[in-house]
Amino acid sequence: MTLITRRTLLVTGAGGLLAGCDAIGKSQPGRDILFKAEAVNRSLQRVLTDRNALAREYSDAEMSPRFRSNGTSRPGGEAYRALMAGNFADWRLRVDGLVQRPLSLSLADIRAMPQRVQITRHDCVEGWSAIGKWHGPQLWTLLDLAGLRDAARYLVFHCADTLLGRPYYESIDLIDAFHPQTILAWAMNNRTLPVAHGAPLRLRVERQLGYKHAKYVMRIEAVAALDGIHGGKGGLWEDVSGYEWYGGI
Numbered sequence: 001m002t003l004i005t006r007r008t009l010l011v012t013g014a015g016g017l018l019a020g021c022d023a024i025g026k027s028q029p030g031r032d033i034l035f036k037a038e039a040v041n042r043s044l045q046r047v048l049t050d051r052n053a054l055a056r057e058y059s060d061a062e063m064s065p066r067f068r069s070n071g072t073s074r075p076g077g078e079a080y081r082a083l084m085a086g087n088f089a090d091w092r093l094r095v096d097g098l099v100q101r102p103l104s105l106s107l108a109d110i111r112a113m114p115q116r117v118q119i120t121r122h123d124c125v126e127g128w129s130a131i132g133k134w135h136g137p138q139l140w141t142l143l144d145l146a147g148l149r150d151a152a153r154y155l156v157f158h159c160a161d162t163l164l165g166r167p168y169y170e171s172i173d174l175i176d177a178f179h180p181q182t183i184l185a186w187a188m189n190n191r192t193l194p195v196a197h198g199a200p201l202r203l204r205v206e207r208q209l210g211y212k213h214a215k216y217v218m219r220i221e222a223v224a225a226l227d228g229i230h231g232g233k234g235g236l237w238e239d240v241s242g243y244e245w246y247g248g249i
């Protein structure tokens with residue numbers, strides 16, 4: 001995977017640079033080489049690991065003709081069924097936990113916020129990718145409204161569905177939370193978000209792999225640590241299948 005390749009490259013770069021650095025560092029020409037190499041390594045590292053870098057965005061013409069649904073495609077349970085039957089008019093997104101002003105937002109509230117539209121590529125670890133268009137407010141605008149408390153370190157996304165008998169959930173850190181391409185999408189490919197893709201609201205966190213993009217989001221909880229949440233590893237797949245919590249690409 002890309003992640004491993006990049007990590008391997010970074011590790012190799014740093015290791016190669018540090019090996020023998022004592023000997024080289026003693027002579028002046030050696031020091032010049034070392035410092036130049038360090039500068040190169042630093043800029044390389046910045047390019048490869050800049051957490052604020054944007055994911056590539058695509059044109060309308062590049063959108064995939066078909067975007068498959070993965071994992072849950074229709075949550076079970078009476079509560080979700082009732083919300084769906086009412087076209088999500090009674091649905092509310094809760095934003096709570098370590099916030100100063102807990103929020104309860106309707107879809108109309110969310111649609112009335114400033115919106116971002118982005119055409120991005122979704123990469124699932126199961127070996128497929130698709131390019132789709134997403135529409136919704138940037139997550140940081142909601143976090144600004146709620147006012148994160150100083151102790152907040154992570155955001156947990158609680159979903160309406162269960163998978164393998166467990167509630168689906170995911171979490172991200174505050175760098176991803178405030179990333180400009182991290183949005184709460186209520187529309188996909190110029191239509192209201194279909195149930196198969198997470199209606200009425202799903203997370204798009206474009207620098208991360210597919211499983212981090214929580215569908216059917218009901219509640220966003222700001223927390224100081226992930227230990228006490230479900231299996232403690234920050235997400236359903238992390239808890240049950242050893243997926244990396246940081247699925248950055």
Ligand SMILES: Nc1nc2c(c(=O)[nH]1)N[C@H]1C(S)=C(S)[C@@H](COP(=O)(O)O)O[C@H]1N2
Pocket residue numbers: 067068069070071072123124125159160161163168196197198210211212213214215216
């Ligand atoms: N609530 C919830 N979110 C989820 C999943 C899920 O099963 N339930 N599957 C994840 C995985 S593995 C992928 S690849 C994407 C699939 O999104 P899609 O159905 O829009 O293709 O959603 C992610 N988010």
Ligand SMILES: [Mo]
Pocket residue numbers: 070123124125126210211
């Ligand atoms: Mo996935």
